Amino acid sequence: MDEQQQLVVMQLIMAGGNAKNAAFEAIRAAKTGDFKQAKAKLKEADHFLAEAHQAQTGMLTAEANGDHQAVSLLMVHGQDHVMTAITFRDLAGEIVALYERLGEASKQDNLA
Structure with missing residues (x-):
């Protein structure tokens, strides 16, 4: 693996980790009722996933x-980080929506 490929792999790992972290922070914010912050963190996760997608697109275009792009354990690890982050981001979006719905239902119960 050459230096350029290593740089791309590190971008994948960092972007995936940052996206997963932002998605987790979105869940934490929603849990406390801060849906504005939760939605901002989901957007932040999307931004990091877009960075990862750009790195992947460069590799795919070259291929x-x-x-030919060499497939190494490090490359697989980087791709795994991105795929896990995508899944986690999708799940975080659902959890934030669920917390928001539960919060609205609780408000309705308190008004009744």
Whole structure:
């Protein structure tokens, strides 16, 4: 793996980790009822996932142009970070929505 490929893998790992962390912070914010912060953290996670997607697109473009990309354990690890972050981000969005719905239902119960 050359230096450029290592840089891309590190971008994948960092972007995936940052996205997962932001998604987790969204859940924590929703748990406390701070839905504005939760939605901001989900957007932040999306931003990091977009960075990872750009890195992946560069590798895929190179591969499509005949520049074969070596597959190493480190590359698999980087891709795993991104896929896990995508799944975690999707789940966090659902959890934030659920907390928001529960909060609205609680308000309705208190008004009755």
